Amino acid sequence: MASLSISNDEWKAICDKFTNAQNLTDVESRTDPENDPFRSKYKARELLREIYCSLKSFEAGEEESGGEGGDQRPAEPPVDGQRVDFFEQGLSGDSPAGLRAAKLGAVEYYLGVNHVDTEELSAGQEHLMNCMKLLDRCRVSSENVSLFIHARNQLGILWAGRDETETAQGFLETSESIYQRYMKEDGSPPTDMTDYFATEENLLTHQERTKRFELAYTHSMYYLAQVYKNLGETERAATYCHSTLQRQLKLNQFSPMEWALNAATLSQYYITKGRYMEGRHCLSAATVISGLAGEVPSEAAAQESETESERREQLRQKRAEIARCWIKYCLNLLQDSKKLLEDNIGELDTDRQEELKRARRREEEEEEKGRKSAMLFGSEDTFDSIASLEEKVRCLFLLDFTEARAVFLVGQDYVTQAKDYFEMDGYVTDHIEILQDHSALFRGLAFFEEDLERRCKMHKRRVDMLEPICSDLNSQYYLMIRRQLMFELAETYNEMMDLKLALANRQEDTPSLDNHTVKKFNHLCSASAKYFQMFLDSLCSPEGKVPEHLEEEVLRPALVARFRVARLYSRLICSAQSDQLENLNKSVEHYKYVVQYCEAHPEAASAVESELELSKEMAGLLPLKINRLKARMVVNN
Template structure:
């Protein structure tokens, strides 16, 4: 009997080794060779245990006590569970489901027992994943929530670390310690949490998904069961959820933790060393990519923080409300400390050994809205550092779309920082930096392949020139009389803005006959009408001492305003998209003809 049991255990261990170790070296033309070998060994174990393959049932010996029956059911169920996993790993989902369901049925009566609970939960986890991957999210949810419920029930009623599935086929001297059993069981439950987070995300239950994701990350740190790179990416992703909810303290904490845990991924070898080893080169590239992705999440954090501060501080014409600024500063000093202490308890990651490192990263950037230029600039500089980090990987050669998105984020950082700058000349210089980084890209890209990106860049460049023109007009209006240099600059900026708005509008024309569409598509409706409105206004801003030229500019301006009124007369959706602009446009359509008549009178 002892020899028979040793053979059972030895065969089982060989199956696990084939599946988990040897399979890593399987050739590309036989990717599942070791998995199939493991399957045969598991079937051999099942035969040795005396399992009846066809029915999967076994008449219980009435003389056996409950514990013995539980133990025998557990052994058979472990084999079914392992076969189920084996089939799903080799993409045989129906067979995998059959074995996993068989395993849970064998354990149904004993699912709360010390011998069986871990195997039962793992089988349910795998059934949950299997159904979710089939697109049957609700069925997957039921299995996973059942696994969660069983874990909570077991811990409440029994609490003792249960037997790990593989222990059923180990000699007594190789059984796990209570501590190791506990760690493994907690990892099983962590997997339940992780899969439920994905399920709730698919079901658009974002808040619940975020809670489960947060719990998963915390438990992975607590029970030391995680891949540092994967953990860091998941934490950075979670930070973006908190960002959307304007929970900046939580978002920053996730990003700081991502930085700290990512640093545990191992030393990055030099590019020279990596060249000699293809696998190492691939690992290096992966590390650089993930690091750049985390950097981009930091950039979004800085942008959102600045943009939300702007929304809070701007008056009805989009300028800084100085009075409100003072009120918010006073209010913040009063409330900040209490709020931070209360909220942080719910969000901390990790134990004391990494918390100090996380805190050190957090201290480099605020989590409260910046209320003046000095505070905004500090956030801007953090964002700019991460922009540079992201650009190291996402270069134009090989990563066109990502590179341009990073550059656009850099432009947005400058744009929102300019809001806090009270000096108009310095503000102009910030917008000029945006133009210097965007214009070369716009000119270099082929619209045939990157039409949408080209449109984005054209519109942003036009808006930036437009904003600079407005600033130069405001600077000129403070002078007793505009000098020729200021007039020349205003005209030059206006013409550049017109050029890029026209490029954007031309991209909407039919490629064959070059006609402008009679009905604009929804995604370009507002941008196109705003471009028409801004061009009309820009022609009105052009300064000329030549009365005939003034009249030409007025006529062009009126033509664009008229287009807008006539288009909106035939499209209710258009009216909704440009309500503010349309009101001003109608006023200009009414005023301009009279002004033009006055100018014509001066010419005659």
């Protein structure tokens, strides 16, 4: 690799300096003291500058002895943050001058990375651009293609860190195109940048060169995924992220927990797009790969260091986060299946159900083909484990209670795992969000349950898990969460009330509701109204004043709550006419509020179109009913 004008001893000295600089950067810098965090990297920078001066001196010597000619100025090291002109004549990548340009470019590259690592971004940019200037005068070849890609990757990262996303995109897409063109036209294992400064016996093997080159391209894809995400190109970002994860496994260059979290995060994108096959595969792979992150044996727990204890705690947390992604998978699959099967009043459409069951065979055959082959993660060691985990949960839409229950049970298992780490004491918000997901799992399953009594019991489970939390939460610190819980509890009691009434009406031999049923119905009706009213009261000022203007985030919930309370008061079954009159007056008062608020704030009407239409109708009809009731009361008295 050495130029003929450099003696073996001189070349070996350069190689030793480079090796020392690499060791300082990659190894010794990890133990630098907190009060001098860049000590090793500053030392590495000096060695790189010395290498640069040596290369320029040798170049100047060749020119004086009748070499390729050029600039006769004495060599000086590049000044931090200052652009330096090199090789004013055109160069070819196949010429000795091209190789020297690549070596100088590599030193510029390492100096650039060094400055970026030490938070001197402008100087880092200058060195990286100097590297680009040198390379732009060479054609892409096996000698310099790796450096081409590395330099553009670093500039892409640099500009992305400044939120200059489109500039970063340009550098990274160029890296991608250089790689693809090189692999199409040549494809041989290219020279690695470390080979520029290695003696013959220390050169990398073809296999090592290939792996490092492929890893550089993997980095290009990883950073492009981030860029496309920031540009809002989510589909493209997901594609690049998936390919990055595949390549990391293939190259065996990944941190298990980091890889697993990235795969689990990617699953959430697929889930929102209804692509449950891909989502399930990502989550199964995440679970398997996370298992590669070792645990400290229990007998060694007492002797472990504080750092090791923190590491184990991080592993527990990340596995709990993956469990939460599984919960979302099961929950979304239940909810999307419900949307597929429900009729216009939210009940199971049995005709649609039978139609989809007939089409199921074709769908299951399709599952084994097409996109599945292009998305697989893993190697021979992990593929079977991933496939085994996938078999435990469906990825097709659920068509009956048996299928829904199987997915529900998987989700419930992951709820237990997630709650084991995110306990109420220390993780209040996370714990409650997991409980809310658990409640939503029950709600999704209840849709498929034909037995109304069992369905009602499922909703009772939701009440039992959420009601104590809602009561105990401090409204000063957790107001938004309490509002969510109040609204959900109100809706759950409302669903239970409708179910109890439907059950009672199915009793053909009972001409009217018995006292027990009436008492139960009224209890559920009152409980629902109570929580809706609690929600509305939480919107008032400390003095209890109702807000004149509802903020956008609470506009629809507040108006819907008013509408529901009005409906609930009108449905209470009362034996005394005076109680019925009082409830009807309350009902019409809430209906009128919805109408009057939308008249005063016309922009609110679009948020509650159906509720507003019914409120107008009831606000007109109920006064007539109230007047008739008053007339009867006068007659009876």
